[in-house]
Amino acid sequence: MILSLCFFTYFGIHADALKRGREWFEAPDWPPLVLWWHHKEGNPTWADGVARHAELHTQGPRAGEFDFKQAFVQRGDPVRLDKGRISLLRHSLPLQ
Template identity: 45%
Template sequence: MAHHLAIYNFGLHVAAYDDPAVRGFVSREPLNFEAAARAEGYIGRSGYAGEPGPESWGVQAFPRFIAGSGFTSGPSSLSLWQDIETLMAFSYSGVHAEALKNARAWNIKQTWPPLVLWWVPAGTRPEWSDGVSRLEHLAEHGASPDAFTFKQAFSPDGAPYSPDRSRMKALVAENLSRQQDLLHLLTSISV
């Protein structure tokens, strides 16, 4: 059976979404969504209820780490990818890598894992609640075939997995060729 890789991430900003302190994040968000859509191996992402764009994959939920923060929501995403290499190539290069480089300016320091990965049968899509439960499981129990990270990855059959670095390098080059206009736009957006 074919599988796709699901990723859920969650963080908390240093200020409200409309505060100038996180304007750099807000300004980059559409560029990141567009870079993902252009990336090799991208399958799709959940939208957010009540916002333009893709439909929400279930009711958006947040992990217990939001408790006591003063926020009722936090920056999070849920998406599907062909495999680990395609997701890593997108995440750690180009537009998204530039956002990661500046994330400390917008987000509080986390005491929980920033993301969780897991496999789903091709043709199905996870819901927000799936990502929340898996992130909490990862935080409580560490990496397993049901909830893992890039550093401790597993294949769809549950075996430990080491990403193919040479394939990722080729994917990075391909993705960067599709993002040149987006990277240019970044030069005019402040952190």
């Protein structure tokens, strides 16, 4: 699941917008995104995201909040994304 999210974030239509981000925004002093496994019922709230983002910024990646550079599986173990698989997926995209 993390691999799919990474692929969506950095390739395809979403990637086109990210390429222009430096034109639109100043470089932040904080992580650009935060990921976490949501185990509760319902959707996470904005406040949940802000709190996790702050934790990632102050504590660094860990099982409770992480990024694509240092991800964690649901049970809390660290995992490295397979860059070879991402590359294969990327090259399988139709030209846009």
